[in-house]
Amino acid sequence: MSLREExxxxxxxxxxxxxxxxxxxxxxxxxxxxxxxxxxxxxxxVIQHLCLNDFPLENHHITALNxxxxxxxxxxxxxxxxxxxxxxxHVQIEISVKATQRKGILLPVSSFVNTxxxxxxxxxxxLSIDPVESAADKLSALAWRIPTRIRGxxxxxxxxxxxxxxxxxxxxxxxxxxxxxxLVAASMLEDEGRLRKNxxxxxxxMAEKFQLxxxxxxxxxxxxxxxxxxVKGVSYAAEGEAPDFITGLNALQALVxxxxxx
Numbered sequence: 702m703s704l705r706e707e708x709x710x711x712x713x714x715x716x717x718x719x720x721x722x723x724x725x726x727x728x729x730x731x732x733x734x735x736x737x738x739x740x741x742x743x744x745x746x747v748i749q750h751l752c753l754n755d756f757p758l759e760n761h762h763i764t765a766l767n768x769x770x771x772x773x774x775x776x777x778x779x780x781x782x783x784x785x786x787x788x789x790x791h792v793q794i795e796i797s798v799k800a801t802q803r804k805g806i807l808l809p810v811s812s813f814v815n816t817x818x819x820x821x822x823x824x825x826x827x828l829s830i831d832p833v834e835s836a837a838d839k840l841s842a843l844a845w846r847i848p849t850r851i852r853g854x855x856x857x858x859x860x861x862x863x864x865x866x867x868x869x870x871x872x873x874x875x876x877x878x879x880x881x882x883x884l885v886a887a888s889m890l891e892d893e894g895r896l897r898k899n900x901x902x903x904x905x906x907m908a909e910k911f912q913l914x915x916x917x918x919x920x921x922x923x924x925x926x927x928x929x930x931x932v933k934g935v936s937y938a939a940e941g942e943a944p945d946f947i948t949g950l951n952a953l954q955a956l957v958x959x960x961x962x963x
Contacts, residue, residue, distance in 0.1 A: 709829045710867065713808040716832055717870050718938035719863065722788050727830065728798040729805070735798055740769035747772070747796065764856075767894050772796040785934055799891065802884055803831040836871040837884035839864040840956055841892050844910045847917050849899055862928045862946075863935070865918075869944035869952040876955065882963040885956075911957045918950060 707721035728743070744765055752758055756776050764773040774794040784790050806829045811822035843864050851857060868875075875881045889907055896903035905913070918924055928946040936943045944952070 707863075707867070709808075709810075709827070710832060710835060710871075712810045712812075713827060713829045714832050716874075717867050718936060718943065719866065719932065720935040720937065722860075722935065723793045723795050725795045726797075728796060729801050729828075730798050731800050735768075735770060735800075737768045740798060743798075744769050744772055748774070751776075751794075770798045770894070786930060788934070801830060801834065802837075802887055803834050805829060806831060832871060833875055833878045833881055834884055836868060836875040836956075837881060837888045839868055839871075840885055840953075840960075841888035843868075843953070844889060844907070844914050845892055845896060845902070847914045848910065849896070849902055852923065859927050860931045862924060862931055862949075865928065865946070865949035865953060866932045866936075866944060868956060869949040872952040872955060876959055881956075882960050885960050908961055911960065915950075915954060915957060918953070 707717070707719070707723075707725065710717045711719065711721070744763075748758060748763065751774065758774065758776055762775045765771070766773075772795070774796075775791050777791045780790065807826045808829045809822035810824040810827045811820075814820075815822060843861070846858075846861055850861070852859075878884075886907065889910075893903060902910075925946045928949065932943065
């Protein structure tokens with residue numbers, strides 16, 4: 702098991718400077734280990750352990766998608782201050798089950814306190830996903846989540862724009878990696894399982910999905926506003942150092958161009 706990309710990109714690889722409001726885990730499992738019964742048993746064991754450790758959970762707090770390969774668990778916590786709009790009023794645990802395309806990297810992870818005080822990292826060795834693979838996964842996620850998004854729906858994720866910010870900072874690593882295009886293609890094939898309820902969009906070619914994604918991001922006036930709210934609201938970069946929305950769009954275009962010309 703590994704922590705998910707956002708925390709590791711920030712605290713292990715030191716490539717991005719933004720907080721992640723979710724507690725994200727990735728269970729690294731080969732495809733033949735991802736049968737529905739095993740994943741269902743795993744989900745129930747996770748829920749049982751949380752309940753035994755005093756996390757109050759009810760059925761409506763738990764969402765399982767893609768045959769239990771993606772599990773979202775929410776639980777409330779007391780707030781002592783006014784909650785900013787950019788932050789959820791609850792804790793959300795996300796667990797994804799997916800094989801990695803590249804071998805993980807063992808890296809130290811340190812808190813802000815230990816970093817500032819130049820103390821040794823609290824975690825000396827944490828399994829981290831290769832950042833280029835993370836970039837491929839993020840690009841694939843945007844390719845299907847932007848076109849199929851229903852703004853304001855029950856499961857709408859307005860913080861999706863954070864992927865745009867991250868890809869702006871991962872662009873150079875991705876563009877100079879000779880296997881990036883193959884990683885994107887493999888990730889998109891993996892994500893097709895999430896599109897069963899939208900067969901019309903699932904039938905689009907990869908190029909058509911990317912073109913539709915870019916068209917929406919360039920024309921929808923709400924995305925720049927959401928980017929300012931949900932990226933700037935969780936960024937700890939120095940003033941003026943975080944990539945803005947236009948920079949993010951340009952990075953997306955460059956990454957898509959790299960994929961399409963391959």
